[in-house]
Amino acid sequence: MARDFAQSLNGWLLIQGPYGCGKTHLAASIANYCVSIGMPTLFLTVPDLLDSLRFAFNAEEITFQERFEQIRQSPLLILDDFGTQSATEWAREKLFQILNYRYINHLPMVITTNLALAEIEGRMRSRLSDPDTVSHIQINAPDYRRPMDDTGQYELSSLSLHTRQTFGTFNLRKSEKLSSDDQRTLEEAFEAARAFAEKPSGWLILIGPYGSGKTHLGAAVANYRASQGYPVLFIGIPDLLDHLRATFNPSSTVSYDQRFEEIRTAPLLILDDLGTQATSPWVREKLYQLFNYRYNAALPTVITSFETLDELDPRLKSRMFDRRICEIRPITAPSYRGGRSKRRKNR
Numbered sequence: 001m002a003r004d005f006a007q008s009l010n011g012w013l014l015i016q017g018p019y020g021c022g023k024t025h026l027a028a029s030i031a032n033y034c035v036s037i038g039m040p041t042l043f044l045t046v047p048d049l050l051d052s053l054r055f056a057f058n059a060e061e062i063t064f065q066e067r068f069e070q071i072r073q074s075p076l077l078i079l080d081d082f083g084t085q086s087a088t089e090w091a092r093e094k095l096f097q098i099l100n101y102r103y104i105n106h107l108p109m110v111i112t113t114n115l116a117l118a119e120i121e122g123r124m125r126s127r128l129s130d131p132d133t134v135s136h137i138q139i140n141a142p143d144y145r146r147p148m149d150d151t152g153q154y155e156l157s158s159l160s161l162h163t164r165q166t167f168g169t170f171n172l173r174k175s176e177k178l179s180s181d182d183q184r185t186l187e188e189a190f191e192a193a194r195a196f197a198e199k200p201s202g203w204l205i206l207i208g209p210y211g212s213g214k215t216h217l218g219a220a221v222a223n224y225r226a227s228q229g230y231p232v233l234f235i236g237i238p239d240l241l242d243h244l245r246a247t248f249n250p251s252s253t254v255s256y257d258q259r260f261e262e263i264r265t266a267p268l269l270i271l272d273d274l275g276t277q278a279t280s281p282w283v284r285e286k287l288y289q290l291f292n293y294r295y296n297a298a299l300p301t302v303i304t305s306f307e308t309l310d311e312l313d314p315r316l317k318s319r320m321f322d323r324r325i326c327e328i329r330p331i332t333a334p335s336y337r338g339g340r341s342k343r344r345k346n347r
Contacts, residue, residue, distance in 0.1 A: 001137050002026040006033040009076060009108040014128055016113055017139030018265035019258055023112035026137075027078050030110055034076055042074035045081045050091050068094075072101045076108050083115040096123050103127045114261060118296035140267045154266065156243055159226065159234040162219035167194055170216055173336060182333040186213065189329040193217040193302075197224040200268050200300035202325040207305050211335025214304035218270045221302055225268055233266040237277045237287070244286060260286075264293045267300070274305035275312070288315045295319040 005013045006029070013030075015023045031043040044052075049071060056067040071077065077098075100123075102109050117125055128134055170190060174183070189206055190213075196204045197220065204221075206214040222234040235243075240263060247256040263269070277283055292315075294301050303320070305312075312320070320326050 001135060002030055005108075005110070005135065006030040009034070009039070011106075011108065011132075012102075012128075012134045013110045013137065014113070014134050015110070015137045015139065016115070016117075017137075017141070018114055019261050021139040021141045023114075023139065024080050027080055027110050027112050031076075031078050039076055040074065041076040041078065042071065043078040043080065044071070046079055046083070046095070047081065049079065050094065053094060068097075072098045073107075076110075077102065078110040080112050082111050082113040083120065092121055092124075096121070099124050099127055103130075103133065106133075114265070116293060116297040119293070140265075154231060154233045154262070156240075156262070157222075157232065157234050158236065158239060159219065159222050159232065162215070162234065163223065165216045165219035166223050167197070167220045170213065170220060171336065173333065176336075178333055185329070185331050186333045189213070189217060189331050192327060192329045193221050196300075196302065196327075197221040200225065202298065202327065203294075203301045203303065203320070205303045205305070205320055205326055205328045206331065207328065208331030208333070209335055210306055212331040212333050213336070214306075214331060215272050218272055218302050218304050222268070222270045230268065231266070232268045232270065233263065234270040234272065235263075236272045237274050240271070241277055241283060241286065260290075264290050265297075265299070268302075269294065269299065270302045270304075272304050274303050276306070284313055288313065291316050291319055295322070295325070298325060 002013065002015070015026055017023050028043065031041045034041045053064065053067060053071075056062055056064040059067075082095075099109075101107075111128070113120075117129060120128060167190075172183075172186060172190065178186070185208075189208075192204060193206070200221075206217055208214050219234060222232045225232045243263075244256065244259060246252060247254055247259050277287075293299075310317070320328070
């Protein structure tokens with residue numbers, strides 16, 4: 001699509017995806033091709049664009065208006081890293097004026113962003129959503145700079161600790177003589193997890209007491225997808241938060257933004273033990289940002305929790321209750337680690 005756009009320069013091209021997936025490379029390739037055939041091209045990261053406008057207020061060689069017209073009237077404009085700019089009212093207004101001018105005058109443009117459309121300011125989102133003008137590329141490939149383990153999976157993932165938890169090793173506990181309702185919820189959760197593993201779509205939410213099999217089913221989904229060669233991030237909520245906090249250490253080799261982006265844009269994310277984390281305003285805000293991004297982007301996600309949904313943050317609950325994308329499977333079976341012993345039964 002990027003190569004076709006470079007040759008046609010028809011409309012706009014919006015390239016979306018996480019850090020390190022190739023967005024900027026594709027945008028730069030378009031720019032280099034167009035320059036090679038004599039097309040005047042302006043390639044700017046959005047923060048640099050805004051800085052150049054700010055500096056023009058005090059520049060002697062060019063006025064603000066002249067710089068602004070150079071940008072919005074460029075025969076081909078490529079805006080890289082849209083969404084990384086500071087979200088001031090002035091910045092939003094200038095970006096809208098540029099997009100609106102080029103939209104009205106049908107001038108070709110390329111935009112790269114790691115934001116979902118729902119996260120973009122409404123006026124700009126409206127223009128970027130016009131199918132008659134804008135072609136969309138969504139790249140789900142992980143960051144090529146990101147460390148991977150020997151299996152090609154996420155370095156953060158704890159899936160290596162759950163390699164034995166597969167669908168084949170899952171115990172449906174038919175020998176325990178569970179109640180009919182307990183047996184039914186266990187089997188329904190198993191079938192839902194297996195169907196999700198075959199074709200991940202939307203969210204699968206597994207709720208039940210400790211030891212009921214939630215983590216086993218989440219790991220089974222992850223192991224199945226990993227065995228098919230797909231990248232999967234399996235992580236417990238407390239560990240996830242610890243990894244984010246670790247980026248604040250001055251010796252950290254990865255920034256907070258990179259780490260958070262790696263997690264929230266994972267092609268398949270398995271979040272284990274929601275509700276076991278210590279709650280604080282920072283924790284609630286980070287979880288909301290994570291859930292909200294994946295909800296808006298409709299990224300496949302599995303969540304396990306021992307809590308009922310009524311006990312969760314209302315903002316998380318509102319997204320998890322959306323039956324259009326979320327399938328909730330409660331497991332009422334008791335812990336298989338805490339079954340009655342013969343001694344207790346005799347008592």
